Amino acid sequence: EADIYQTPRYLVIGTGKKITLECSQTMGHDKMYWYQQDPGMELHLIHYSYGVNSTEKGDLSSESTVSRIRTEHFPLTLESARPSHTSQYLCASSDVGAANTEAFFGQGTRLTVV
Amino acid sequence: AQTVTQSQPEMSVQEAETVTLSCTYDTSESDYYLFWYKQPPSRQMILVIRQEAYKQQNATENRFSVNFQKAAKSFSLKISDSQLGDAAMYFCAYHHGTSGTYKYIFGTGTRLKVLA
Numbered sequence: 001e002a003d004i005y006q007t008p009r010y011l012v013i014g015t016g017k018k019i020t021l022e023c024s025q026t027m028g029h030d031k032m033y034w035y036q037q038d039p040g041m042e043l044h045l046i047h048y049s050y051g052v053n054s055t056e057k058g059d060l061s062s063e064s065t066v067s068r069i070r071t072e073h074f075p076l077t078l079e080s081a082r083p084s085h086t087s088q089y090l091c092a093s094s095d096v097g098a099a100n101t102e103a104f105f106g107q108g109t110r111l112t113v114v
Numbered sequence: 115a116q117t118v119t120q121s122q123p124e125m126s127v128q129e130a131e132t133v134t135l136s137c138t139y140d141t142s143e144s145d146y147y148l149f150w151y152k153q154p155p156s157r158q159m160i161l162v163i164r165q166e167a168y169k170q171q172n173a174t175e176n177r178f179s180v181n182f183q184k185a186a187k188s189f190s191l192k193i194s195d196s197q198l199g200d201a202a203m204y205f206c207a208y209h210h211g212t213s214g215t216y217k218y219i220f221g222t223g224t225r226l227k228v229l230a
Binding site for chain 2: 031033035041043045048050058090092103105106107108
């Protein structure tokens, strides 16, 4: 079944640790996105990619980085986690075309930095 | 720049009743897509309904329908016969899928409570 997967679902980690949030999709979508969702539930775009070797920063400045080496994989990395990074991170993908213009979302990773 | 505004942070509806969630947007484009997404507590964001701007007919999906007013840049969601499972955050989103810009712009969301 075509889908988009995020791991881990929940992560509690200490300050200063390096972390990578995984996102994979099996739909062959070119476009992938990372959103940060704050406690007020508003979504903020932090990174996006239009294809392999393409990455762009989103509307909200983030200390995280992303890579897109394979079409299906779009991991997000924090080199040194801080309590201010505590949030929910949502990954999404889309394949813009005549019939399929929606974004598909993963289940999210809830990150807590202590 | 395109913006999406949801002016109702929270709405309540009695089970089996009808509720309308509001959304307005701003764009200078003529061809775009609008969406309503549902995010249940601790669960995955899913698409509820979509509307292509070039279509005048309002989209309908079972109990969910939209009132799309292109000139007014308004895109409201009507939920009929509300059910307990409809309780969730609802996000309105805009997408302009051409000209190399593929970002989705979301509103701030409306929390819908369904009262038994």
